[in-house]
Amino acid sequence: DQQVKQNSPSLSVQEGRISILNCDYTNSTFDYFLWYKKYPAEGPTFLISISSIKDKNEDGRFTVFLNKSAKHLSLHIVPSQPGDSAVYFCAASAGTALIFGKGTTLSVSS
């Protein structure tokens, strides 16, 4: 059973608008959450993270929100740029390992 779920396989957004990528998890013991971005033929790159003791973390155009009661986190990208077009993976820290969602492909059109 999937412990980290990204239910939207794809998202299309216009340049300058907000992109919101969503992630749900089932295990309440997860204590750290991360977002990675992946371009074709490259390895995933770390984007932003949040500890379970916080509900928001911001880094430039990227903000991650965590709702522990709903077991839900989201990544907001404002404003979206064409270079943001990539696959975004949500991950949860479970001890030493990371558990990844299946990814959401973001397409930002100019």
Add this chain to the structure above:
Amino acid sequence: DAGITQSPRHKVTETGTPVTLRCHQTENHRYMYWYRQDPGHGLRLIHYSYGVKDTDKGEVSDGYSVSRSKTEDFLLTLESATSSQTSVYFCAISRTSGGAYNEQFFGPGTRLTVL
């Protein structure tokens, strides 16, 4: 740049042959990981290492073995490759021991095709 290289970057092999993939890091980090990425599955952990000669299994370890004789190198071996092991393999390193602040940094990947 986390100083991770993977070799080879691409490999085509035949069913039943042994294959070894290499991950090399220049950062001297204790933790190293092997993942595979397949369509519809995201990234799944195969094996990981928490020090020289210290390894453990991940979610999808069947058919794979690993070795770590030096801090900087982590090898993934397919003893007898099968078509189901056609995938993109990523190595990762971690600067911390897990839990909070467990950011992992990934190599460029190895695309393996088993015919």
